[in-house]
Amino acid sequence: MSTDVWRKAWVLVGKDLALEWRTRESFLVMLLFGAIVGAILGLAFELRAGGAGEVAPGALWVALAFAGVLGLGRSMAREEEDGCLEGLMLAPVDASCVYLAKVAANALSMLGVGLVLLPLFSAFFGVNLLRPGLLVVLLLGAAGLSGVGTLLSTMVAHMRGREALLPVLLLPTVVPLVIGAVRATAGMASGQSLSAVATWLRLMAVFDLVLGAAACLLYAWVTEG
Amino acid sequence: MALSGVDLRLARGQVYVLLGPNGAGKTTLIRILAMLEQPSAGHVRIAGVDARRRPVEARRLIGAVLHQSLLYGDLTAEENLLLYARLYDLDDARKRVREALDGIGLGRRAGDPVRTLSRGMRQCLSVARAVLHRPHVLLLDEPYSGLDCRAAHYVSRTIERAARGGCAVLLTTHELDRGLRVADRLGILSGGRMLAEMWAREVSPVALRRLYAGALADV
Numbered sequence: 001m002s003t004d005v006w007r008k009a010w011v012l013v014g015k016d017l018a019l020e021w022r023t024r025e026s027f028l029v030m031l032l033f034g035a036i037v038g039a040i041l042g043l044a045f046e047l048r049a050g051g052a053g054e055v056a057p058g059a060l061w062v063a064l065a066f067a068g069v070l071g072l073g074r075s076m077a078r079e080e081e082d083g084c085l086e087g088l089m090l091a092p093v094d095a096s097c098v099y100l101a102k103v104a105a106n107a108l109s110m111l112g113v114g115l116v117l118l119p120l121f122s123a124f125f126g127v128n129l130l131r132p133g134l135l136v137v138l139l140l141g142a143a144g145l146s147g148v149g150t151l152l153s154t155m156v157a158h159m160r161g162r163e164a165l166l167p168v169l170l171l172p173t174v175v176p177l178v179i180g181a182v183r184a185t186a187g188m189a190s191g192q193s194l195s196a197v198a199t200w201l202r203l204m205a206v207f208d209l210v211l212g213a214a215a216c217l218l219y220a221w222v223t224e225g
Numbered sequence: 226m227a228l229s230g231v232d233l234r235l236a237r238g239q240v241y242v243l244l245g246p247n248g249a250g251k252t253t254l255i256r257i258l259a260m261l262e263q264p265s266a267g268h269v270r271i272a273g274v275d276a277r278r279r280p281v282e283a284r285r286l287i288g289a290v291l292h293q294s295l296l297y298g299d300l301t302a303e304e305n306l307l308l309y310a311r312l313y314d315l316d317d318a319r320k321r322v323r324e325a326l327d328g329i330g331l332g333r334r335a336g337d338p339v340r341t342l343s344r345g346m347r348q349c350l351s352v353a354r355a356v357l358h359r360p361h362v363l364l365l366d367e368p369y370s371g372l373d374c375r376a377a378h379y380v381s382r383t384i385e386r387a388a389r390g391g392c393a394v395l396l397t398t399h400e401l402d403r404g405l406r407v408a409d410r411l412g413i414l415s416g417g418r419m420l421a422e423m424w425a426r427e428v429s430p431v432a433l434r435r436l437y438a439g440a441l442a443d444v
Contacts, residue, residue, distance in 0.1 A: 011311045015300070022299050022338075078297075086261055087295030087354075091312040092285040224263070224280070 005097045012088070012101030013108075019078060020109060026074040030067040030113045035120050037063035042124030056125035057185035060117060061141065061178050068110050068145045069167045075106055076153040085154075085223070095220035102150045103143070103212070110142035129185070133194045137184045140204040144177040145170075147212035154222050173211075180204040227253040228264070228417040235362060235393035240384060242408035242425075243397045244437060250417040251397035252292070255366045258395065259289040272361045285313065288355035288392075289364040294347045295354065298340035302331055302350055305339055306357060313358040325353040329379050345376030352383050356392075363387050365396040369403055381407060405433055413440045 020026055041059040079085040079102075088098050115138065122129045152169045156162040184200035194201070228250045235241050245251050256262040258269055260276050260283065269276040269283075276283040296305045303322055310318035326332045329349040331342075339347060348368065355363060368380050384407060388394050398404045404411065408425040413436070420440040428436070 008312055011308065015297070015304075015308050018304070019297060019299050078299075081298060083291060083293030083295045084297055086291065086293070087309075088312075089261060090259055090284060090287065090289050090295070091309060092281045092314075093312050094281060224260070 005094055005100070008093050009097045009101040009104070012093075012098060013104045016075070016101065016105030017108070020105070026071045027109055027112060029074065030071045030109065031116055033070055034063040034067040034113055034117045037066065038117065038121050038124045042121075054186065056121055056127045056129065057182045057189060059125065060114075060121045060129065060185060061181050063117060063121075064110065064114055064141065065145060065171060065174065065178055066167070067113055068106075068142075068149060069170060071109050071113070072106055072146070072149040072153040072170070073163060073166055075102065075109075075150075076157050080157055085157075089223055095223050096216050098223070099150060099216050099219035102154075103146045106150055107139075107142040107146035110145060111138055114138040114142060127189055129189055131188050133188050133197075134185060136194060136201065137181055137188065137197075137204070140201060140208055141177060141181040144204060144208045144211065145174055147208055147215055148173050151215035151219055151222065154219065174207075177204055177207045180207065228257070231267075231414070231417070231419050233395075233412070233419070235395055237361075237391045237393055238388050239409045240388050240394040240396065240407055241410045241412065242404040243395060243412050243414055244399065244401060244404050245397070245414035246399060246441060249414045251414055252366055253417075254414070255289070255291070255364050255395070255397060258362070259287060259291070259364055260284060261291075285358070286361040287364065288358065288360035288362070288387075289366075290348075290351050290355045290368050291366050294339070294351045296339045296347065296350060299338055301336050301338055302326060302342065303335040305350065306354055309354050309357055315358060321357060325357055326350075329353050329383070330375075345372050348372055349376050349379045349383075352380050356383055356387050359390065360387075360392060363392050363394045365394065367397055367399075369398060369400065377403075401433055401437060402430060405430055413437055415441055 038059060045055055118129045118134060149170050153166055156165040156169065159165055180200040180203040184197040184204070187197035187200070231254060243251050243254070253262065257264050260269070260280055271283045271286045274283045274286060300308070303326065306322040306325055307318055310322055315321055323332070326335050331346060331350060334342060334346065339350065342350065352368065365384070369377050372380065384394055384396065396407065405425055411423050411425055411428070411433070412419055413421045421436060
């Protein structure tokens with residue numbers, strides 16, 4: 001991929017981050033939703049006494065996946081307002097460049113939400129999720145959710161009932177990623193090192209690369225018909 | 226089929242006005258020329274560049290104003306133009322953006338979010354965005370709809386300047402008088418077919434109205 005693609009992708013990431021910084025609507029909604037899910041699950045299971053370590057990683061990734069759906073939907077809605085995505089398609093910019101920029105911006109938002117949710121979920125479930133290695137898991141998870149979600153949110157952008165369609169399409173697709181993320185998070189929460197959970201991290205990395213590459217190729221077809 | 230047998234050639238510096246009622250296929254034609262839709266048959270060439278084979282290169286030669294503003298409401302007028310200036314790799318991006326904003330009378334509103342601008346201001350900004358990179362072909366889909374006199378004046382002035390600079394302009398409208406005022410050449414599109422083409426200098430407003438009514442009645 002040429003330096004021109006990366007340079008323009010960086011311009012577009014800057015645009016997305018500027019929009020998010022100005023409104024903060026995606027980030028705050030995702031964060032609030034994730035925190036509410038954590039609080040409800042924490043209360044529902046009342047697992048502070050035992051077994052919390054097994055439930056907390058699953059709860060965290062359920063919250064992140066659903067919060068991610070909200071963020072992806074909002075991000076695409078912003079591009080659809082006043083035909084902004086068409087404006088980008090009119091510019092001399094490769095569709096893969098637009099895709100990479102959207103993935104990066106969405107992943108950064110999810111990563112930010114994940115970083116705030118870690119201490120919250122630690123408190124809700126009484127388990128230590130504040131481990132540096134979890135940053136790698138969050139990064140791989142956010143990249144995978146964003147990579148697939150960006151393509152799917154663009155595909156359903158013009159469809160009726162897109163708010164319902166996006167989670168219906170996205171969540172089953174990211175099951176392998178979520179399984180890997182939950183297992184890696186659980187391992188690290190119980191004190192294991194990064195190398196001990198390397199199998200799950202590799203699964204996540206392969207998911208990100210394969211589906212990300214496929215989504216990148218398909219993006220031109222989705223946006224340009 | 227939205228369009229059938231349409232063969233359109235635009236010359237450098239020519240303003241071609243495409244007239245037609247709602248549903249004639251004007252917007253479809255503009256979207257195909259802007260490469261936002263793929264035709265089921267036929268091809269588009271922009272200054273010799275095949276749009277289907279070399280889309281990124283062809284896009285660099287096109288500027289388009291569509292029904293929507295294509296501008297981010299939460300970015301300022303200046304930020305919107307700067308974004309496009311960078312995507313088009315323009316030198317002196319800030320200077321050109323400033324000049325463009327001053328040219329449409331929005332220099333003092335450069336720092337305001339686009340969503341706070343009036344419809345007319347947004348349309349002017351949209352036209353400024355379309356000509357920022359000095360395209361070879363300028364496509365305008367109903368650029369005058371909903372504009373006051375001042376905004377319409379800015380749009381007309383920008384079209385004239387672009388044409389004087391050698392840009393081929395294709396403009397769609399269903400306002401016959403305005404179309405005749407800005408056109409070098411006119412076409413009447415209805416039912417997806419080009420019903421008539423003429424030079425603006427060879428037709429009077431009355432004759433154009435008669436031609437237009439006659440062409441539509443024959444469909």
